[in-house]
Amino acid sequence: MKISVAEQAGFCFGVKRALKLINEYHRQGKKIQTFGPLIHNTPVLNKLAARGIDQVSSLAGIDKDKTLCIRTHGIPSSVEGRLKRKGVPILDATCPLVKKGQKIIERLGQAGGQVLIVGDKNHPEIVAARSYARGVKIINSLAGARALPRCREISVVAQTTLNTEFFKEVVAILLDKTEKLHVFNTICRATQDRQEAVRKLAPKVDALIVVGSRISSNTKKLFNIARGINKNSLQIETCADLRDKKTLARLKKSASIGISAGASTSPQELDNVKKFLQKL
Numbered sequence: 245m246k247i248s249v250a251e252q253a254g255f256c257f258g259v260k261r262a263l264k265l266i267n268e269y270h271r272q273g274k275k276i277q278t279f280g281p282l283i284h285n286t287p288v289l290n291k292l293a294a295r296g297i298d299q300v301s302s303l304a305g306i307d308k309d310k311t312l313c314i315r316t317h318g319i320p321s322s323v324e325g326r327l328k329r330k331g332v333p334i335l336d337a338t339c340p341l342v343k344k345g346q347k348i349i350e351r352l353g354q355a356g357g358q359v360l361i362v363g364d365k366n367h368p369e370i371v372a373a374r375s376y377a378r379g380v381k382i383i384n385s386l387a388g389a390r391a392l393p394r395c396r397e398i399s400v401v402a403q404t405t406l407n408t409e410f411f412k413e414v415v416a417i418l419l420d421k422t423e424k425l426h427v428f429n430t431i432c433r434a435t436q437d438r439q440e441a442v443r444k445l446a447p448k449v450d451a452l453i454v455v456g457s458r459i460s461s462n463t464k465k466l467f468n469i470a471r472g473i474n475k476n477s478l479q480i481e482t483c484a485d486l487r488d489k490k491t492l493a494r495l496k497k498s499a500s501i502g503i504s505a506g507a508s509t510s511p512q513e514l515d516n517v518k519k520f521l522q523k524l
């Protein structure tokens with residue numbers, strides 16, 4: 245069985261940075277908790293919890309004696325304001341690329357015109373991003389883009405983990421909705437690289453495995469891209485998911501298997517999957 249790993253897979257710059265920040269802080273003996281899951285990776289979150297780095301999901305749950313670490317996806321500006329007013333010490337691990345999108349939205353909001361974000365309205369990154377300007381609309385489908393009324397001016401940004409081809413399709417529809425269209429390609433490089441690597445690998449292998457959390461937006465997109473090219477694609481969270489009888493039988497029939505992984509999948513998990521497949 246030939247096993248190939250996508251040219252770009254696993255931990256991205258933003259995730260590595262967040263883990264480095266929190267680990268350095270913890271090594272200094274400081275007490276810390278995270279506001280929501282730091283990244284979408286259950287084994288990594290379990291390890292943090294085992295070291296006493298717990299998670300809070302609401303302002304009410306915050307322990308004022310601990311520093312609050314802001315997750316890679318960021319938080320709404322109103323929540324940040326409330327934390328500052330309460331005097332909660334903050335360690336900001338928001339990915340700089342997510343921050344860049346927030347700043348663009350803030351600037352566009354001040355300039356006027358309709359601001360659009362293409363992405364999932366329930367994803368924490370978008371919940372935070374939309375707070376940076378008034379009247380921001382979120383769209384996540386071509387039908388949603390088509391249903392928009394005509395406007396004098398539209399500015400559009402993307403969720404950092406959006407499928408680049410989908411963003412292009414939405415932009416093409418928006419061209420008919422206004423005379424002034426400003427497009428900000430805020431899809432991050434790490435996401436684009438991982439998507440391109442999957443597009444390259446998927447047609448060359450008999451089966452393709454995408455490793456990553458089921459709640460990870462970028463992993464979901466990688467899997468959808470893979471499945472669109474290679475029907476024999478599957479998404480797993482950890483190597484343990486490969487032990488299922490049906491999955492094993494399916495993989496054993498494949499002469500070549502490709503592996504890709506979302507931006508919050510650790511190199512160890514990627515390696516575990518590779519070693520598991522090598523033993524088949």
Ligand code: SF4
Pocket residue numbers: 256257258259316339340341342404405432433434435462507
């Ligand atoms: S996927 Fe991109 S935007 Fe998200 S944390 Fe990683 S580098 Fe930052």
